[in-house]
Amino acid sequence: MNYWLMKSEPNAYGIADLARDKQTLWDGVRNYQARNFLRDMQLGDQIFFYHSNTEPPGIAGLMRVVQSGVIDPTQFDPDSPYFDAKSLPDQPRWQTVTVEFVQKFPSLISLERLRQTFTPDQLLVVRQGNRLSVLPVEEAIAEKILEMAN
DNA sequence: GCCAACGTTGGC
DNA sequence: GCCAACGTTGGC
Numbered sequence: 001m002n003y004w005l006m007k008s009e010p011n012a013y014g015i016a017d018l019a020r021d022k023q024t025l026w027d028g029v030r031n032y033q034a035r036n037f038l039r040d041m042q043l044g045d046q047i048f049f050y051h052s053n054t055e056p057p058g059i060a061g062l063m064r065v066v067q068s069g070v071i072d073p074t075q076f077d078p079d080s081p082y083f084d085a086k087s088l089p090d091q092p093r094w095q096t097v098t099v100e101f102v103q104k105f106p107s108l109i110s111l112e113r114l115r116q117t118f119t120p121d122q123l124l125v126v127r128q129g130n131r132l133s134v135l136p137v138e139e140a141i142a143e144k145i146l147e148m149a150n
Numbered sequence: 151g152c153c154a155a156c157g158t159t160g161g162c
Numbered sequence: 163g164c165c166a167a168c169g170t171t172g173g174c
Contacts, residue, residue, distance in 0.1 A: 007160090031169075053160055111161080129167040131159045156171080162164085 003142035004041065005048040005059070005125055007133040015049050015061040015104045023066055023100040027074045028082040030094065034134035038096045041065050047099060048137065048145065050125060051108065058110040059145065067098035105149040117148070 006026065008014065018024055029035060041047075045065040051057055072094040074082035087093040111126065120127035124135045137145070 009160090033169095055162095057161070128161090129159095131168065133159085152174090154171100154173095156169105158169080159167085161166095 002045045003137040005135045007050045007052045009053045010051045018101045026096045027072045037134040041097050056110040058108045061104040062102040063099040065097045066100045072096045
């Protein structure tokens with residue numbers, strides 16, 4: 001079982017939306033490094049839900065992988081903002097996971113607090129200028145984050 | 151294959 | 163709204 005962190009802007013899709021939907025297909029990732037992390041995810045992996053572009057930014061809750069290796073259907077949809085004309089149905093470029101809601105943290109763990117607790121090497125999301133929307137989290141660090149949350 | 155121009159992310 | 167960081171595109 002591995003831990004990860006994924007970002008989303010809560011005004012587009014936040015932890016409250018996932019709590020309502022119970023599960024969701026994490027579509028729209030169009031960065032190869034992030035895609036590779038998505039590809040590595042396995043059933044049961046746990047993912048921190050990070051709210052970006054909000055005040056304050058930080059980790060809002062936890063979700064879990066319920067289906068791995070899902071082909072992102074938006075890449076073939078000409079009406080989708082995530083349409084990729086170069087992706088062919090028999091050789092899809094973009095795959096992702098379906099996640100389910102696990103918990104919303106009692107209070108958000110702010111980026112500021114994460115910076116005070118972890119070094120950039122320990123937790124990639126606190127690294128300045130980091131823009132990847134999917135990141136791995138080491139187990140020991142993940143356990144500390146869970147302690148901070150509850 | 152280099153790299154300038156450009157677009158996007160995301161904290162502040 | 164600003165802008166630093168950085169990924170992508172495309173001319174050469």
